[in-house]
Amino acid sequence: MSLLKINSFAAGQWVAPDANARGIDNAVTGAPFGLAGNDALDVQAMLDHARQIGSPALRALTFHDRARMLKALASHLGNHKQALYDLSFATGATQADHLIDVDGGIGTMFVFASKGRREMPDGHVYLDGPVEQLSRSGSFLGQHIATPLQGVAVHINAFNFPVWGMLEKLAPTLLAGVPAIVKPATATCYVTEHAVRIMLDSGILPTGALQLVSGGLGDMLDHLTCQDVVSFTGSAQTAFKLRSAPHILRNSIRFVAEQDSLNASILGPDALPGTPEFDLFVKEVEREITTKAGQKCTAIRRILAPQAQVDAVIAALSARLAKTVIGDPQAQGTRMGALVSNSQKRDVLEKARIIATEAERVFGDPENFDVQGADIENGAFLPPMLFHCADPDAARRVHDTEAFGPVSTIMGYRDLDHAITLVNRGEGSLVASVITHDPEVAREVAMGAGAFHGRLYFNNRDSMSEATGHGSPLPHMVHGGPGRAGGGEELGGVRGVMHYMQRTAIQGSPDILTAITRKWVPGATEIPAPAHPFTRTFHALGIGETIQTGPREITLADIEQFAQFTGDTFYAHMDEEAAKRNPFFPGRVAHGYLLLSFAAGLFVEPNEGPVLANTGLDALRFMKPVQAGDSIKVRLTVKNKTPRNEAYGEVRWHVTLSNQDDELVAEYELLTMNAYAS
Template sequence: MKEIASYAMGQWVAPDAAARSVDCAITGAPFARIGNGTLDTKAMLIHAREVGGPALRAMNFHERAKMVKALAMALGEHKQALYDLSFHTGATQKDHMIDIDGGIGTMFVFASKGRRELPEAHVYVDGELEQLSRHRSFMGQHICTPLRGVGVHINAFNFPVWGMLEKLAPTLLAGVPAIVKPASSTAYVTELAVKIMLDSGLLPEGALQLISGGVGDLFDGLGPQDVVSFTGSAQTALMLRSHPSIAQNSTRFIAEQDSLNASVLGPDAAEGSEEFDLFIKEVMREMTAKAGQKCTAIRRIMVPDAQVQAVIKAISAKLDALTIGDPREESTRMGALVSASQKRDVLAMVDTLATESKIVWRDEARVPTTGAFVSPVLLHCESPDTATEVHATEAFGPVSTVMGYRDLAHAAALVAKGEGSLVTSLITADPAIATAFVAEAAPWNGRIYINNRHSMKESTGHGSPLPHMVHGGPGRAGGGEEMGGIRGVMHYMQRTAIQGSPDMLTAIGQKWVPGADQITGPAHPFTRRFSELLLGETLHTASRTITLEDIETFAHFTGDTFYAHMDEAAAARNPFFPGRVAHGYLLLSFAAGLFVEPNEGPVLANTGLDSLRFMKPVVAGDAIKVALTVKRKTTRNEEYGEVRWHVSLTNQDDELCATYELLTMNAL
């Protein structure tokens, strides 16, 4: 009998007399014990806030991103142990790839995005500067800083690894400690993953704690700086969301819950087409992967009225060839539900659905009699407009219902009857169909997945939430969002509007703001290494007069003989120009000539420019000069870092003609 422990305040806490048993999904026999009635969950919150939080906040975003990557690597080294244990949940080897490999991959994505999209700093600058005064001496800027609370993660049974890691990665990246509470029926897999991460020595004390079993009075201790991220049933979400502490303290609550997801076969996807075959493949995969125990699984199959029987026949043929059995066998294509109680729930939901839909495929004879195995069930709803249960009852297993639609608007209306879904897929090769459908269906969905013959080889599948994109949905789906790249990190940070002088905003945001003090370095900045450069360090160049010969030579040399540069009368008729003007790219080239130090030095490469704007035309006879200022520095590896330079180009009257950000890689 396996003992599923909790990890609290730096100690593993074994189950006690209050523990209950957890059964193996394959055999139905008792497999583990979980629960400790004396676990001090309020003390865990305090430990996370007072020990874990300060340790994480002492690290900058990049240091935390490196930690997340290293944790993913540690988990990857122990995947086989996680696979072996996960079989007891009823999952097949392919299911492990979704849960375990998918969770590790999610951590890698967040680590990468943290390095590329977050600053090497402790404050995240959100959006552009706001000019609040005429002469730019008083400015506004939004920033995001880590909350001083705890991320409390309540996870579902179906993904004991991915479900934890897709919440944990953005939480740690934000600099917030986490308390993880997995569903008891599969918590033994989560426990092993937590142990691997803790044993790696990568996490600061208090950054990660685990509750195996009941949460006790945890919610009584929640405050205004905490975040609850929940995945599970709508009923449980409502109960937790209604807790007095959450209501009184405005504790952030993110919910991902029941969802009647749909897949729509486009009216252009006729039987025999590549899109039709793709649709059947997607439906079959979503019905049987994880034995249908996926929050993104296809519950409603919507097809043109004329295609209903063809779709039922094609799905049934696939189900006829399905092998159901012990997930440890290589020939098995669908394993068991997670528990006997889950099996009872699914069968009860099937009975409910059958009150208004006809079962068109079911084969109990091929299902093992031990454990929590069930047969897939395919239903057909002939009257989806008047039916209610098919749009409200989620059988969380290998169960799906086919229904016909008259036209695209009818299909979108049927999707909306689910009152909010995590995902709806549309299989079509017609961009006009996709455009019209998205306009109607998007308000009811967190994600719309469109696939066809052109994208199917590289597409990730209807049921695959990706860390780059938001995972959540409106209404019945919970109204929350998870992941979504850096958007997911922001759930654990506070956005604050900062108002003050450019110098104040520079100091707070660790990013030079135009108008702030400029520093004159001891030498040309291109001769100074990355580590020597200071924010605000500025080079002011000499000036260069633009001649008509410069303009004409550049035009003929590049082939850019646009009339504004070559025809005085035509240029004068243009409302933007006083007459012939210098090319914008000529100005950039001359600007580089003014500020570049040509000798070999610490500047290794120019990697691009951002935010280029031309403010005032430059005509022959104007003299331009440049101010080159260190705006932000970001270490990229042990050899070099990225320097972001603010470049302003002015004329002889100190009028701003152009501005942009130059990116260079400089040796450390």
């Protein structure tokens, strides 16, 4: 059988492996499978290609353009995922594992596409936080903005998730407007290579947006600049070597790391045998030990249970693990496949021997276990292994040795403070979970352990039917952790996009900020509306377009009628003497919502037109009370516009209410959906 030749894609060309290529074995059979690597790759040409062609092309697109591009890529990958499944079996992964890797990666792309459309502007500048007033009158303002870095992102990924590991980094990078050079782990790079081919063949990506290194990077990192980013997933040792390179440090090159993690799960003191929480805990731990044969950066490595429940947990967990069918990942009924390679198998066994110096193995014998339908001698198979550490306070290695495979250690705790102390001894992890039905237990753990963990996952009988699991990083939430976990953050929605953008503080007049951000800032020039803005389509409306209404007097009869009609008879509206005793009011005042209703009556165009719906209001503030005899008038300004679909977009209006003395009475932002065509 001829070996699979895994190519790189460099500067617009596919490059085959050379004579120095590294061999890759089939994890299930141990047989030679493929070749990857080319020492002659022109890394400077790849970087130039990304910076000079890919970067300008991506930055020319708006955030919404890039979001639509991500959605199209995700859909295209979804149409070709069977080919990725078929290849992935050679990594030792089962079909259930493929769903996490392939479908999970595609789903992550869809989420970033959605967030890009919903949470980012249809423009080139992202606003990070509100406008800051830096002067008394408001003529000098500040605003934090973010714009794409003008370099390239180098993604160095681990072997365990060849598709998800790539896409969870690639989605926020492309959404930011930065091209990527992807370097997957060699052991599983053939799956990544095929995913890259699918994306490139689609024609969806601009030229230069995506390149691939199958094999070693050579000296690429020595050619990076302050506009580039390195995003790394792998061992702490490799991360330290790369991030401490003089060139990286000297040029302050961004380095995002997700590395070793001794994740833990705590069985709450209330979760006794027979409760739904106890059964849930055992199920979650068993799943994390066996999924991907334990080769997950979020897998549970340390199991913490009340000392009185340790034996019950060992018995229940051993019973579940005993039902795990190990074998050919393509065979029906197989629950756990092989590790990614025999080299990885040897590493896991070595780490298990280290753990065994402080803990007793209570389940799983690597010298005596069954494998169904596969070659146990040549395949990289191991059984699930459970250890028990009787003295976790005296132990050290169980808290700092990660066997990256189906290995976990259970230990008892005396009380919740002791559990928190033990879970924190991992010195930084990606995730810790707590299975409890007691909210106070959850709060105590969050307060005591939050600083040591990137994510805290709580689950119980109330959330178990919908919870995603201890080991499932979600694109909406940050994925990373302090200390030994790398100190980085990935995913997290727009937070993940910000890793590939520069935050800049801009300062200037309202007109300057409006011009830069394409969002009208109060105090900036107002454009008199050529017609009532509610009669103008989404695209016809201009930022800053304004109307000012005539006044309307507020009468005592208005206030009383509104109170009786709505049932809001709060004393400040109905009792003159009581209202005067209130430090906020001079006497009876109009309802705030009466003012909003009258404001709408002043500026609304009643006839059918482009305005389809009022979808809400934001940032409402009442600044000055309005009494009977006062009058109000309204200024309505187009602040921002965001397309929503093919038929209509959202218009954000800045609304101010002033009284007869031109004093500001109320201020808010009105949201409407406006049609593109009349």
